[in-house]
Amino acid sequence: MSKGRILLVEDDSALVELLTFHLHREEFVVEATADGEDALLIARETPPDLVILDWMIEGVSGIEVCRRLRRLPETANVPIIMLTARTEEADRVRGLETGADDYVTKPFSPKELVARVTAVLRRMRPALAGEKLTYADVEMDLVSHRLRRSGAPVAIGPTEFRLLRHFLEHPGRVFSRERLLDAVWGRDSEIELRTVDVHIRRLRKAINVDGQPDLIRTVRSAGYALDADAG
Numbered sequence: 001m002s003k004g005r006i007l008l009v010e011d012d013s014a015l016v017e018l019l020t021f022h023l024h025r026e027e028f029v030v031e032a033t034a035d036g037e038d039a040l041l042i043a044r045e046t047p048p049d050l051v052i053l054d055w056m057i058e059g060v061s062g063i064e065v066c067r068r069l070r071r072l073p074e075t076a077n078v079p080i081i082m083l084t085a086r087t088e089e090a091d092r093v094r095g096l097e098t099g100a101d102d103y104v105t106k107p108f109s110p111k112e113l114v115a116r117v118t119a120v121l122r123r124m125r126p127a128l129a130g131e132k133l134t135y136a137d138v139e140m141d142l143v144s145h146r147l148r149r150s151g152a153p154v155a156i157g158p159t160e161f162r163l164l165r166h167f168l169e170h171p172g173r174v175f176s177r178e179r180l181l182d183a184v185w186g187r188d189s190e191i192e193l194r195t196v197d198v199h200i201r202r203l204r205k206a207i208n209v210d211g212q213p214d215l216i217r218t219v220r221s222a223g224y225a226l227d228a229d230a231g
Contacts (some may be wrong), residue, residue: 004049004121008032009065010083011057019052022110028117032171040068045177047074050121052113057085063098069097073222076172079120081113090110133168134175136215136228138207139170144160148208159184160203165217167226176223200224 006023010016011034020030031048033039036059051069055062062082069075082100102116133140137150145161147154153210156164162184166175174182177196184199185191201215208214217227 003027003118005029005031005046006117007039007043007048007051009036009051009057009062010034012054019113020109022114023117025117026114034058036062036065039065040072043069043075043078044072044073047078047173049078049119051075051078051080052117053080053082055082066098066100073219074176077170077225081116081120083108083113128206133165135168135171135226137212138164138168138215140165147207149209149212154206154209156206157202159199160206163203164207164226167224171226174217174219174222174225180223185226 001141003026006028008016008019008023008030010019016032016034020032023030028150031042033042034057035055038044039051039053040060042048044131053062053065057065060068066080066082069078069080077100080099081102081104083104083106085106101120104116108188111179131142133142138160141147142165147156149156163180166180166183177193180196181191181193185195204214204216208216213228215226215228217225217229219225
């Protein structure tokens with residue numbers, strides 16, 4: 001099972017080959033491009049779990065790609081690690097202020113970068129860190145297949161459990177119906193998109209009881225997100 005899908009935006013072909021080798025060895029799926037516009041298109045159509053982004057790519061700069069990714073609802077919460085030969089503190093600050101989650105200065109060890117990737121994903125996707133997922137007052141035990149909210153057990157169907165698990169692994173991130181269909185039912189599923197809405201309603205009914213805040217945010221024309229500020 002893959003640890004996650006990485007979008008690698010880098011125009012040094014030798015470095016792409018090296019990083020892809022090391023990331024594959026750690027069971028990451030890698031899609032690489034040397035073009036900023038292409039990267040934005042790929043990320044928008046199929047948002048990755050993490051972006052590794054070179055500052056100095058040709059065409060649209062890495063810093064501009066980072067800025068645009070943060071503006072798109074599909075990728076606003078996707079973690080970004082920037083690669084750069086720039087060593088000045090002002091450049092590092094600029095990269096982080098633009099929306100990067102981490103910053104790696106060239107030259108670097110591929111093992112160091114893989115460690116950074118794993119660390120960032122662990123923060124963004126709690127499933128990588130253990131057998132329990134938590135968000136706000138919700139706790140999901142992946143071993144016993146049990147769910148609690150504010151300490152009280154919650155009865156939930158298997159499809160709603162998978163749907164909530166996906167949200168818990170990507171808190172705050174907006175998913176379109178198509179993406180949820182792929183993630184929860186499978187890419188080859190013939191289930192209609194409106195079925196996603198039905199299960200979202202069931203999920204809300206299961207976890208939002210006794211006047212508790214709604215944790216599922218509906219984003220018009222974009223999809224749904226797990227958001228403690230949704231209610």
